[in-house]
Structure formats: C-alpha cells, structure tokens
Amino acid sequence: MAIFPEGTTTDGMSIKRFHSRPFAATRQPGMWIQPIALRYGRNETPDPNAPFVGDDKLVSHLLRLLRHPGLEVQLALLPPFQAGDLDRRRIHLIP
Numbered sequence: 001m002a003i004f005p006e007g008t009t010t011d012g013m014s015i016k017r018f019h020s021r022p023f024a025a026t027r028q029p030g031m032w033i034q035p036i037a038l039r040y041g042r043n044e045t046p047d048p049n050a051p052f053v054g055d056d057k058l059v060s061h062l063l064r065l066l067r068h069p070g071l072e073v074q075l076a077l078l079p080p081f082q083a084g085d086l087d088r089r090r091i092h093l094i095p
Helices: 021-026 058-066
Strands: 036-042 073-077
16 A cells, blocks of 8 residues: 655655654554655756646646656655554654
8 A cells, every 4th residue: 555645746845744644554563664755856856847736737747747758766765664553643753
C-alpha cells in the first residue's frame, strides 16, 4: 500500500504538513513502514515540468510530461521502521 501523507503535490521546493490519518492503517502488529522520497529533476534543481499543482488539468499535465522526454525521477529509500505500536499522530515525526 502507498500513502501520500501531504494529501497533495507541490513544486518540490518545500514539504507540506503531513496528515496523520493515512497512517492509521499502519497500526497493526508487526507492521513496517518503508518511507520513500520522490524527486523529479537533475542534480539539486527540481524539474519545473513535473509538478501537478494549482489549476493544472490532468490531460494538459500528461501532455506536458510527454513533451519532456528527459524527465528524471529519483527515489530515495529512507530507513524502514516498525510502526505497529506507534500513535499515528507521531509516525510522521519519525526521521
């Protein structure tokens, strides 16, 4: 299962507040969370074509991505942790 705790997307220049409700599903004995950070762009510069923000429409966004074949996506696997006994309101605070 994948959750996106910000509940929205951004331009990649900041991280929005995480909502704790999606973490309620992790309150099972032995449940582990594997945090993954997605980043669109090369080097330290976020790609301006990737964000789906504001009044963006799905079709125009997809067409913009198709016209940008050099789009790079970086995945960072952060340290997994066991979440079964943690309060969902505290899970998003774990580094």
